[in-house]
Amino acid sequence: xxxSSHTPLVEMRDIEKHFGSVIALSxxxxxxxxxxxHCLLGDNxxxxxxxxxxMAGVFRPTGGQMLIDGKPVAFSGPRDALDAGIATVYQxxxxxPLMSVTRNFFMGREPVKGIWPFRHVDFDFCDRVxxxxxxxIGIDVRDPGQAVGTLSGGERQCVAISRAxxxxxxxxxxxxxxSALGVRQTSMVLKYIDMVRKRGLGVVFxxxxxxxxxxxxxxxxxxxxxxxxxxxxxxxxxxxxxxxMMAGGRELAELSDELGGTV
Amino acid sequence: xxxxxxxxxxxxKDERLKEAPLILRLMRRPELGAVMGLVIVTVFFxxxxxxxxxxxxxxxxxxxxxxxxxxxAIGASLLMVGGEFDLSVGSMVAFTxxxxxxxxxxxxxxxPVAILLTLAFAAAMGLMNGQIVIHTGLPSFIVTLAFLFIxxxxxxxxxxxxxxGSTQLRGVREAATQTPLDSFFYxxxxxxxxxxxxxxxxxxxxxxxxxxxxxxxxxxxxxxxxFALIAALAAWVLTRTRYGNWIFAAGGDANAARNSGVxxxxxxxxxxxxxxGCAALVAILTVLDSGSTDARRGFQxxxxxxxxxxxxxxxxxxxxxxxIGAAIGAIIFGMVLIGLTYTTIDQDWYLVFLxxxxxxxxxxxxxxxxxxxxxx
Numbered sequence: 001x002x003x004s005s006h007t008p009l010v011e012m013r014d015i016e017k018h019f020g021s022v023i024a025l026s027x028x029x030x031x032x033x034x035x036x037x038h039c040l041l042g043d044n045x046x047x048x049x050x051x052x053x054x055m056a057g058v059f060r061p062t063g064g065q066m067l068i069d070g071k072p073v074a075f076s077g078p079r080d081a082l083d084a085g086i087a088t089v090y091q092x093x094x095x096x097p098l099m100s101v102t103r104n105f106f107m108g109r110e111p112v113k114g115i116w117p118f119r120h121v122d123f124d125f126c127d128r129v130x131x132x133x134x135x136x137i138g139i140d141v142r143d144p145g146q147a148v149g150t151l152s153g154g155e156r157q158c159v160a161i162s163r164a165x166x167x168x169x170x171x172x173x174x175x176x177x178x179s180a181l182g183v184r185q186t187s188m189v190l191k192y193i194d195m196v197r198k199r200g201l202g203v204v205f206x207x208x209x210x211x212x213x214x215x216x217x218x219x220x221x222x223x224x225x226x227x228x229x230x231x232x233x234x235x236x237x238x239x240x241x242x243x244x245m246m247a248g249g250r251e252l253a254e255l256s257d258e259l260g261g262t263v
Numbered sequence: 264x265x266x267x268x269x270x271x272x273x274x275x276k277d278e279r280l281k282e283a284p285l286i287l288r289l290m291r292r293p294e295l296g297a298v299m300g301l302v303i304v305t306v307f308f309x310x311x312x313x314x315x316x317x318x319x320x321x322x323x324x325x326x327x328x329x330x331x332x333x334x335x336a337i338g339a340s341l342l343m344v345g346g347e348f349d350l351s352v353g354s355m356v357a358f359t360x361x362x363x364x365x366x367x368x369x370x371x372x373x374x375p376v377a378i379l380l381t382l383a384f385a386a387a388m389g390l391m392n393g394q395i396v397i398h399t400g401l402p403s404f405i406v407t408l409a410f411l412f413i414x415x416x417x418x419x420x421x422x423x424x425x426x427x428g429s430t431q432l433r434g435v436r437e438a439a440t441q442t443p444l445d446s447f448f449y450x451x452x453x454x455x456x457x458x459x460x461x462x463x464x465x466x467x468x469x470x471x472x473x474x475x476x477x478x479x480x481x482x483x484x485x486x487x488x489x490f491a492l493i494a495a496l497a498a499w500v501l502t503r504t505r506y507g508n509w510i511f512a513a514g515g516d517a518n519a520a521r522n523s524g525v526x527x528x529x530x531x532x533x534x535x536x537x538x539x540g541c542a543a544l545v546a547i548l549t550v551l552d553s554g555s556t557d558a559r560r561g562f563q564x565x566x567x568x569x570x571x572x573x574x575x576x577x578x579x580x581x582x583x584x585x586x587i588g589a590a591i592g593a594i595i596f597g598m599v600l601i602g603l604t605y606t607t608i609d610q611d612w613y614l615v616f617l618x619x620x621x622x623x624x625x626x627x628x629x630x631x632x633x634x635x636x637x638x639x
Contacts, residue, residue: 079524094522096515098582098632107512108524110505120503145291 007070008033009171009202010055010086016063017050024050026226027064032171032202037193039213040206041246042223048206051223052173055204056088057081085170089160089177097149102130104148105163133162137192154185158192165196172196173204178212190216210242222246290634293576294588296627297595300574300620304595304602312605319470320480321605323487329597330490331545333590335564336571337497338541340589343572344501345534346514346581347396347403352568354414355542356549356561359385361418363547364432364556365425367439374445378452381543388414389539393532403535411565419558436554453551455482486548490590493541497586510534515582570617571596574624578632595620 008031017025025047032038042048053059055066057075066073068084075081081088095104102123110121130144137158139151148156157177164172174193178186193216197203207213213220220237222229222245229245289295308316315321335352342349359381366377392410396403422430436453440446455461458481464470465478472478501507512520513530521527542561550556573579574595575588596617603610 090522092519094519096512096519096582098515098578099511103508103511107508107520110508112505119505120499121505121508123503147291 006033008067009069011067011070012051012055012064013067014064015051015054015061015066017047017054017059018062024226025054025061028223028226028228030204030221030228030231032204034170034202035197035200036218037197037203037205037216039217039220040204040223041208041210041213041220041242043208043246045225046223046246047226048223049175050226052088052175052204052206055081056086056173085168086173087164087167087169087171088173088175089157089164090175091177091179095148095156095160098147100145101134101148101151101159102126102144105130105133105144105159105166109167129166133166134159137162137195138188152185154181154188157181157185157189161189161192161196165199165201169201171202171204173206175206176208177205178207178209186212208246210239210246213242214239290631293583293585293631294591295576296624296631297575297585297588297591300595300624301591301598304598308598308602308605311608312602316602316605323480323484325597325601326487326490326594327484327597328600329594330484330486331549332564332567332571332596333490333593334486334493334541334545334548335568336575336589336593337493337586338538339565339568340572340575340577340584340586341497341501341510342534342538343569343577343579343581344514344584345510345531346517347531347534348407348569349392349535349538350404350407350565350569351392351410351414352538352542353561353564353566354411354418355385355388355539356546356564357418357556357558358388358414358421359539359543360546360550360556360560361421361425361432361558363543364435364550365421368432368434369425371438373442374439374448377439378448378547381547382540385539385543386536389536390532392539393535396535397528397531415558418560422556422558431555431557433555435550435556439551449551452485452547454485456485456488458482486552489544489548490593493544494587494590501586506530511582567596567617568593570621570624573628574620576628576631578628579625583632592624 010030010032012028012030014027014029015025016023016027028047028051030038030040030051040048040051050059054061057078057080060074060076066075068086073080073084075084078088094107096107099107103126106121106126111125112119113122114120127144134144139155139158148159151159161172161174161177177189177193181189190212193203193205197216197218205213205217217234219231219233220242221231222242224246232242316325335356339349339352362384363377363381366372366380367374372380388410392403392407395401396406399406419430422432426432440449461470461478461480461482465472465476470478470480501510509520509525509527509530512523512525513527517527545564546556546560549560571592572584572589574592575585575590577584577589599616600613603613
């Protein structure tokens, strides 16, 4: 399954992004391969959000290059990124609690049948697909007609991910999918991320929780103050080293001394 | 390995994927409250009211005002599901009524042209309402409240201008039936439908008739036919079409809907246009029916329409509701308004009923919503 010899699905080279006089990113390089979870770690303000929004086509990079399947691209909007197979699951999930799982799953991309005045959504098909997809990820949906509001946070996250996968994503950007979840819910989401990886997708997993990253990640890139602090492969680095890199190493060591080694 | 995982998960979860129980599925229907209300009100009048109320003629009697309110309520319910309000529908009835009557009487346009112009004008007003709401970001409650007064005032001013000082414009019926073409359209928007069938039924002793052989009910008032057609169409659009899903999405969470590719602005604007169009249709139907228009037409109908929509299961916060529910809510109104005349109860209890019903419906809807979404 290791595909480092193949062309990466997405390659971001020396991406820079300036907002006026603020330099949010100053040369970030990340590659995403098929069948791999690439963890993007960094503290608040490190530039994670700016970076994934650049990757998702929300922002245009000020400098640097973006390649998809080895070919340079320039997105003019999120739609372009989506068409190129890069799907983003944001923290707020774009799910509507009052609507059913099926209606959420197909929102904005409803399959229709029939000739115009009688054209309608093929809800039988939608229900069937939703039921199958939910079964695949092991969510206890009593029926696809139940409202998303009845699902737990982890289940909602999984539905959002499976929606992106179903609609043909090749690269999945997950924006802190586990940050608001409890232990069981987190393990459920991590397990599903592993399943998605095994299906051959490339996953960009943004988190600031090193343990979650270590659980599923193949490679780890740490961002700090808009720069890449380096990319490590699984096995080359320990959780402690990652944690130190994220916090800027020295500062954390000092703090650790002050607090008597509790951080 | 991955397939093994999936297979395991599937077999474990399979028996947990049971069908939702019937009660829960019924509870999930937004119309439930309205249906229960209809049953209670029907039972009440069967017990209390004169038995002629539920004869065919009596049913037509209370369905006619229910239909007029119902058309407004269906428009209001779609808009509420889409997350917005329109408080200007009552004034819109008066103003489009004026436009329509002025087209027919003052300008002397052919009836079909006048009807088209009135509907187009209403759509333009709806477009304006929608654009103001979307571009200013103000709550639709405030924007349409402004238009409640603006349109009511314009109706008064316009009527005086069109009639030379009066606030009533008469002679619509005469002006609207001058040519065969006019008469043809007049039949669609006024009077009774299926008159031939009813005469035939009476002749064959299948329905009640007067001693002279005329049927007691000469036909079904056209507004009831319009009401039924619009209710069916709205229910189908809302629950079965892509546009319907977008209405729910736009009202449920506009931001999330936009992120999923739903054209929220277009959906909301079109809903304002539909609501205004419903008001214009009611104006045309009632103006042709009475043969005149006046500035008080549609007075406070915006509130009744919203109350009917709420009784029908629409949440004030948007994203949830039903067109059929709103139609049933309107029928409850018609039944109580007219039904009280079949009893010895003072008719003014109607207003008390209106308020009480609204309070109960909102209370009930909140409980239902918590059940549906598992909110705690």
